[in-house]
Amino acid sequence: MYDEQGRLVAYHGFSIDITVEVLATTAQRDQDEQREAARARITAVLNHEDALQIHLQPIVDLTTRRAVGAEALARFAGQPYRPPNEWFDEAWQAGLGPDLELRAVTAEGVETAEEVGVLLDTGVRLAQGYHLGRPAPAWPAEHYRNELLVAGR
Incomplete structure (x- = not known):
């Protein structure tokens, strides 16, 4: 007898050893299929130009309800979202x-063009450091303020 997915679940006349072997083989096939599906999802993310996106999430002073800064978060563009x-x-x-x-x-402390070259050769795409840009004062976050107040957060 077979289930909805076509897996053998019972058959009269088989010994218990053969039934266990068939079930183990089916379980292995299912694991292999899941692993291949995972590889396909990850490969799609790796091949996507904007696979890794940086999102800014406001840091809010709860007493004033004002955004005072932002945290950079990494998010992958692939589906399903997680x-x-x-x-x-x-x-x-x-x-x-x-x-x-x-x-x-994200490579930190990149100070020379040579370091940039090494990072690119090894597949690293994101970097920060004095060679690429100097630190700046906190950014104005007024555009988040209205959104937070309207949402009542």
């Missing part, structure tokens, strides 16, 4: 962990 830690977990399970980690690395 937090970065779930993308990284799936990437490692699919054997693509190092690739996704490199895609998401």
Whole structure:
């Protein structure tokens, strides 16, 4: 007898050893299919030009309800939407962990053009440092203020 997915679940006349072997083989096939689906999702993210996006989330002074700064958050463009830690977990399970980690690395303290070249050669796309731009004072966050007050947060 087969279930809805076409997996053998029972057959009269088989010994218990053969039934267990068939079930184990089916479970392995299901795991392989899940791993391949995960590889396809991660590969699509890796091949997407804007796979890793940086989003700014306001940091709010709760006493004044004013945005006083922002935190930069990494978000992957792939579907289904989920937090970065779930993308990284799936990437490692699919054997693509190092690739996704490199895609998401932000190199800090880049001080020379030579360092930029090394980073590009190793696949790192995001960097910060004095060679690329000097620190600036806190940015004005007025555009978040109205949004937060209207939302009542």
